[in-house]
Each structure stands twice: as C-alpha cells, then as structure tokens.
Amino acid sequence: MIPEALKITLQGRVETAITSREAAVDVMKVLQAHYGWLTDEAVGEAAELLGLSPLQVEELATFYEMIYRRPIGKKVIHVCDSISCWCADCDGIMAHLKERLGVGLGETSADGMFTLIPACCMGMCGDSPAMTVGGTPYGKLTPELVDEILELERRKG
C-alpha cells in the first residue's frame, strides 16, 4: 500500500486534470518510482485513483516502453539499437554489456543492480552509440567507457 502522503499528492494531480484519466501516465510513473516497478498492487491503486478499472490501467501500462510490469534491477540500462546507433556499432556495445553483466536481454544482473533492455531511438543520434542508465544519458560509447560507466553507476548506488 502506498503511504497516505503519496496518495494525497496523487489525488491532487488527478484533481487538476481536465478528465481524471489524463493523469494516468503521471500516476503510473509515480507508483513505479515508489515500488521499483508497476506491481499488480500499483495497477489496482492507479485504477482507484483514476476512476478506471484495473484492466483499463493494464492496457495503458503494457503499451508504454518505460512502464515496467515485471520486477527490474535497481537501474535499467536502455541501449539504443535504432539506425544511427547501429551505424556506430551498438551491437558491439550490447554484446559487451551482456558479457560484463552476465545477462541476456530483459534480464537483471545477479547483484540486482542492472536490467538490460534494448530501446528505440533516444534522440541522441549525434552522440551514437548511446544508452541511458537509470535515466542518465551516455553517448559516444566504447567498451572501455561502458566499463567506467558501470563502475560509476554502481558506486552511485
């Protein structure tokens, strides 16, 4: 269950919306940040806040790439695999990450720190190959730089 204070904040967001469901993406994002991912409980809570059925929330939750309906690690690594990054060997970066983290796509490293997910174009085409780690963008990647970033992001926790 979410804390009362958070519930009040979210109710406030819903009230300022033109129709309640307009706030759906904002509400899902906040609940996801609270639980780490959008749990079944969170779907139920979002539905109640928005005046929707859990199924209506589910059809939104499963549509968006950055709403996670499965447990994820502490930080998600999204590696862009669209055309500009492909030109800059994103396949090599992805292979390097898989090896370093010991995971396949969609999997989480054994220490629970990183989940590796491919992503569509992030608008960082001028700095390709690119990825985000826990929302922080990184560009002009090389395998060496990727190692440094993993180290840095691990230390930041």
Added chain:
Amino acid sequence: MTANKKVSMELPLFKHNRPNRSVTFAEYREEGGFQGLQKALSGMSPAEVQQSVIDSGLRGRGGAGFPTGKKWSFVPRDLPGPRWLICNCDEMEPGTYKDRVLLEQNPYTLIEGMILACYALGVRHAFIFIRKGYEKAAENLSLGIIEAKKAGLLGERIMGGDNSIDLDLHLSAGRYICGEETALINALEGKRPNPRSKPPFPAVKGLWGGPTVVNNVETLANIPAIIANGPHWFKGLALNPEGAGTKLFCVSGAVTNRACFELPIGTPLGEIIDGPCGGMRDGKKFKACIPGGASTQFLTSEHLKVPMDFDTVAKAGSRLGSGGIIVFEEGCCLVAATLNLITFFARESCGWCTPCREGLPFVKEVLERIEAGRGEEADLGILREHVKYLAYSFCALAPGAMAPLEGLLNHFEDEIREHIVKRRCPFKK
C-alpha cells in the same frame, strides 16, 4: 552562395543559442524575444496572424510538410466550446534529434510561438507532449513557462489584454506511435494510444472532441520570427525560390561532425555533408543516406545536388521528413541497414491493424533470411508486393516503414541480389 547567405541571415531558431548552456529568459528578451508577441497583441487581429503564417509559406517541420497556416485554417471559427493546441514533441523518429537540441538550447521560441498560435486560433489551453528521455528539454520548458507567467506573458490576461492562455506539459512514457497526431490525442486523454480514424480530422474533432491543432516543435518555434520580421523576410531565408525559412538538419552516421545545424531550406544535400558536417568520416566514400528520418527512402550519390526542401526531395523520390539525415559509407550493407529499420518499425507497431502488426514482422523475416544468405530470387517479388500491401494500413506507420525498403529495391536491387546469389552478405568479412 550558401556561405554568404548564412553570414547575412538572422536565424529564426538558433539565433539566441549560447555555447554549452541554455539561453536565459532575460537574454532572450533583451535580444528581441517576445517582440513578435508584442507586435501581434498590440496591433494584429488573430486572422492577421494566421494570414502572416499562410503568407510565410511555413510548412510542417514534423515530417509531412503540410502548410501550417492552411492546417490552422481548417479549424472552424464558429464552433462553441473549447479548442486546443498541442505541440508534438514526441520526437522518436530514428535519426531525428532536432527538437531536443532546439529545446535544450532555448525553450522560449517555442513558448512564444505557442502563445502566438493560441492567439491566432482562439485557444485558451495548450499542451506540449514530450517523449520519455527528453527530461532536460521538459525541465527547460517548465522553467520557461514559470518565467513567462511571472512576466505576464502566459496565464490570465496576458500583457494586460483580454487574452488568457494556459500551457501545460504532458510527459509521455515512450512509444513511437504517440507521434502520430491522433494517437497522441488518445495518449494525452489517458487512453491507449492507438491512432484514430480520419475523418473526422483533429482540426474539427480532436482532443476531448474539440477542434485541435497539432504542430511540431520546430514549426511552432518559427512563428515568433515570422510575426516579428514578416512573412516575406521568412520566405527570403530559403535558398531555393519555392522554399521558405530555414530547416534544422540533424545528421548522424558516417560523417565527421554529427550535429544539428540550422541552414537555409533548399541547401543541397552534398553541401550539408561537405560543409557543416566536415565531409565523410575517416576519408570514407558516400554511398547513400536517408534524408529525413527512418521513414524516408534512400538517396544515393546521384542525389547530392538535390536541394533539401519538401518538393525537391519528393521529386528525387524521397521525403524531406524530419530533416534527420543518416549517412552510410561505401562498404556498409544496406540490406542490414534496412533490416535494422524494419526491426524498429515492427517493434513499434501498435498492433491495432493487421497489415502493420503482421506484415512488418514478415518483411523483417524475409530480410533476415536474405542477410543471412538464405534468400531466394522470389523474395524480391515478395518484398515488392509488401511495399504495396502495407499501404493498406490504418495509419502512416507501416507505409513509412516501407519507404526505406522501397528505396533499397529501387536503388540497390543488385546488392540484394548479390546476397541471394552468393548466399551470404557480401560486406561481411
């Protein structure tokens, strides 16, 4: 010719840019920011603002190139109830990052442009729909909106007059189809963002059933300079006689400087690559490019003289699209590049209609087979047929996806055939 024009011209979009930081509200105002708005509110009727935009020849910068003033004119003037303006900042077309660069440098031209558009259209409440991953742009806009409100340029009774305008941000959660205007409207309403059928067009029945205009970031950001300097000034910025304004070209791939440049519309493709882009990377040779984001056809070395404007690129068999130029060098396999593009579209299909949901994965499979050396001569016919079949989709996603494939078939059929005959990718060592 290009160089001279560049020195003497005032850039509508990048004029206020600072190196390595965003321009501040105070700097923007000092340098003439919000003068377009001042001019409109102190002496122009909404119809006159709209007429200026029509006369300027401004065409939609999101990809379709539809004349902006004409789009505005489709909104019925006499319908009761609220009407809406939405800025489309769901920039997810692979190879496109111009709106991000623009907003990270300067959120104010967009804010001023939206206030002007609201005034022209009689809109009380407007939204900016921003993709996931553009948090810096969103932050700039949030701060910009607060400052504009404090200065009396947004909110109740702007500049002390009778017009009140609210501007809100909607932060999305990542999905390419949200850039399609009717899907975007569903997304904004909190519905599953499948596209809606047209007609009715959003100009008549859009957001919450009201008349709605959806314009791209770059389109709206051009409005302040058009109003401040006049439509003829704007037209004169173009290099080609039928063009109007500048264009943001964001370049990626095999060039030396991969960046976003504001250049006169109509600048020839080859001049962009050899000029601001500093030529090909590592002395490589130009093979082809995609001129306007993932859903446009390949252009080849035959096309380097083509002026980069909507009609001229269309005449060359492609589209100016978003201005996202992706450059490929000699030795790059374009079957593999097309496979990458189709993989993107197959993943991003919203699944609403059958030709797109089923057709794209099938085309992807055929290309995978060819790239892996297991293709057959008949596959060429299958691919050509699907270019036609996927035109029967519900929205423009699948036909857009077929553009690079059609380009591959038109310009690089020999390359596909070589994969089939040799039973391997000829570019792989």
